[in-house]
Amino acid sequence: MPKAVFPAEMKNLESMIAFIREGAEKLDFDKMTLSQLHLACEEVLVNIINYAYPDKEGSIEINCKPGQEQLRIEIVDSGIPFRPLDIPEPDINLPLEERSPGGLGIFMMRKIMDQVSYTRDQGRNILTMAKGKQP
Amino acid sequence: MDLKVSIANENGIAKITLAGTLDAANAPGFQEELKKLIGQNIQKLVFFAKDLAYISSAGLRIIIFAKQKIGVEAQLYLIGGQEAVLNVIKMSGLDNFMTIQDDYTE
Numbered sequence: 001m002p003k004a005v006f007p008a009e010m011k012n013l014e015s016m017i018a019f020i021r022e023g024a025e026k027l028d029f030d031k032m033t034l035s036q037l038h039l040a041c042e043e044v045l046v047n048i049i050n051y052a053y054p055d056k057e058g059s060i061e062i063n064c065k066p067g068q069e070q071l072r073i074e075i076v077d078s079g080i081p082f083r084p085l086d087i088p089e090p091d092i093n094l095p096l097e098e099r100s101p102g103g104l105g106i107f108m109m110r111k112i113m114d115q116v117s118y119t120r121d122q123g124r125n126i127l128t129m130a131k132g133k134q135p
Numbered sequence: 136m137d138l139k140v141s142i143a144n145e146n147g148i149a150k151i152t153l154a155g156t157l158d159a160a161n162a163p164g165f166q167e168e169l170k171k172l173i174g175q176n177i178q179k180l181v182f183f184a185k186d187l188a189y190i191s192s193a194g195l196r197i198i199i200f201a202k203q204k205i206g207v208e209a210q211l212y213l214i215g216g217q218e219a220v221l222n223v224i225k226m227s228g229l230d231n232f233m234t235i236q237d238d239y240t241e
Binding site for chain 2: 013031036042043046092093096099104105107108111
């Protein structure tokens with residue numbers, strides 16, 4: 001089970017995404033699904049980078065669990081409690097001039113992934129996402 | 136992952152050409168570039184995206200920013216978007232508020 005820990009900084013986003021893409025290789029996803037996985041993971045990682053550690057430095061742990069038919073990705077941080085499943089869905093029918101900036105990333109992550117679950121354990125946020133090969 | 140941006144203002148038509156990937160790491164730099172268009176009486180915001188392989192919500196927020204801060208009345212265009220980019224535009228409902236074309240026709 002490939003696992004990696006990164007400082008929660010924007011400059012490491014590219015390396016984190018590369019690590020996840022590597023973990024996805026075994027499953028031979030099509031190009032579109034890989035791009036969607038990239039998007040879903042970026043949205044989660046960027047939330048942690050921007051908000052999890054408001055007054056200290058912290059880290060992000062990523063576990064990739066490639067199975068036969070699906071890829072499970074676990075993203076763990078020790079920052080402030082944040083339950084992405086509680087974020088209200090944005091109204092995507094609103095014209096652009098009336099939109100507010102938040103919520104779109106997590107909304108798309110939830111649309112893309114087949115399963116998303118969250119637990120808070122011993123001061124850690126643990127987000128587990130799964131994406132199967134079949135739509 | 137890198138983003139290349141070029142911006143031209145042709146008589147109120149802002150032509151913005153994007154290549155590479157537009158993510159949270161490079162979105163702030165792009166937003167700074169776009170700020171130069173504020174107050175320039177822009178009527179059309181045309182994003183040329185033929186060579187843009189990826190966009191995340193950070194990039195979508197810049198499109199929303201452009202509409203809100205550069206030209207509330209401006210028409211938005213997305214030209215030559217790749218499948219992966221169009222997919223994100225549709226997921227977020229931005230496709231209902233942009234003119235999506237393979238080639239730019241005024």
